[in-house]
Amino acid sequence: MKGLLITKAGMVLVGVAFFLTSQGLGLAQDSAVLPLIQFNSTIPPARYIHDHTTAQIGALRHQRFHSRGMHTPGLTIADQELKSDFEMETLHRPGSGFYLAWAKAIQADFSYTRMDVYISSQYGEGSCPYRIIRDHENQHVAINTQTLGQYAEQMRQALLACRDFPTRDHPWKVKSQSQARSALKKKVLGLINPIYHRYIDAVVRANARIDTPENYRKTQALCRDW
Numbered sequence: 009m010k011g012l013l014i015t016k017a018g019m020v021l022v023g024v025a026f027f028l029t030s031q032g033l034g035l036a037q038d039s040a041v042l043p044l045i046q047f048n049s050t051i052p053p054a055r056y057i058h059d060h061t062t063a064q065i066g067a068l069r070h071q072r073f074h075s076r077g078m079h080t081p082g083l084t085i086a087d088q089e090l091k092s093d094f095e096m097e098t099l100h101r102p103g104s105g106f107y108l109a110w111a112k113a114i115q116a117d118f119s120y121t122r123m124d125v126y127i128s129s130q131y132g133e134g135s136c137p138y139r140i141i142r143d144h145e146n147q148h149v150a151i152n153t154q155t156l157g158q159y160a161e162q163m164r165q166a167l168l169a170c171r172d173f174p175t176r177d178h179p180w181k182v183k184s185q186s187q188a189r190s191a192l193k194k195k196v197l198g199l200i201n202p203i204y205h206r207y208i209d210a211v212v213r214a215n216a217r218i219d220t221p222e223n224y225r226k227t228q229a230l231c232r233d234w
Contacts, residue, residue, distance in 0.1 A: 042175060043094075043111035045167045049160035050119040054084075054149050056142070062128040080224070081128035082141035084148045088156065090204050091117045092196050096174075098185050108179040109188035114167055116200060118160045123149060136231035144218070144227055151214045159207035166199045 060068065062081040069083050095113040100106075125145045131137040172195065174180040182188045228234060 042171075043173050044113040045164075046113060046115045047160075047164040047167060048115075048117045048119065049157070049164075050117075051153050051156060052120060052123050054123045054125050054146070056125045056127060058127055058129055058133070060126050060129060062130055065126050065128055068126065081131065081137070082145045083126040084124065084145045085126070086123045086149075086152050087121045089117070089119055089121050090200065092200060094192055094196060096188060096192055097176075098182075098188055099179075106181050106183060107185060107188060109182050109185070109192075110174040110176045110179040111192055114173065114196060116163060116167060116196070118156065118163055118200075118204070120152070120156065123152075125149065135233065137234050140227050140230050147218055148215055151218075152211055155207060155211040155214060159203055159210070162203045163200045166203060167196075170195075170199060 065081060065083050068085075069080070072085060093115040094111060096109055096111045099108040125142070127138060127141050127145065131141065174192070180188060180191060182191065
């Protein structure tokens with residue numbers, strides 16, 4: 009019996025995918041007792057897009073992030089997704105008023121589904137403004153890549169460390185199969201959702217530190233042909 013738990017998607021400003029992970033970790037502590045824990049996290053390489061003008065990039069920024077007054081020639085958009093799933097078994101003895109339920113496997117995936125870097129078409133590749141814009145956006149890519157990797161590892165460790173999942177040796181006693189699914193869903197989400205929200209707070213703060221008027225002035229001063 010399987011039960012899909014959660015799918016979340018969101019956008020964050022990012023801008024190098026020098027830390028590219030694609031790990032399917034089928035790890036379990038004492039597989040004879042605890043459920044199999046499978047965790048995956050992937051980060052696609054950055055895709056550079058050059059067919060938008062500065063005005064179009066500004067409109068896209070406002071549309072996606074509702075940031076007014078930002079008329080910048082570069083933008084990085086990353087969409088992330090958090091998914092969880094599980095497999096469990098139940099046993100119902102005729103005449104009894106309850107089910108015994110235990111988890112066989114817990115799966116989770118926390119990944120980016122896109123990493124798009126927009127650089128204004130008003131600046132040719134190889135020009136000074138193009139290099140400055142790309143370098144800035146690559147800082148966003150690096151921040152988000154590192155931050156997702158950090159919090160994905162926290163999710164993996166939280167799942168592996170949990171000793172409260174029901175097992176065949178120590179099953180939950182429930183009134184129905186749906187109650188078993190709901191209880192396991194609540195348990196898994198209680199472990200990974202708080203980490204997901206901490207990731208969102210951390211990645212927003214980290215990106216905001218380089219998206220300041222002062223930093224923009226410093227980078228623009230590096231080129232004369234804007």
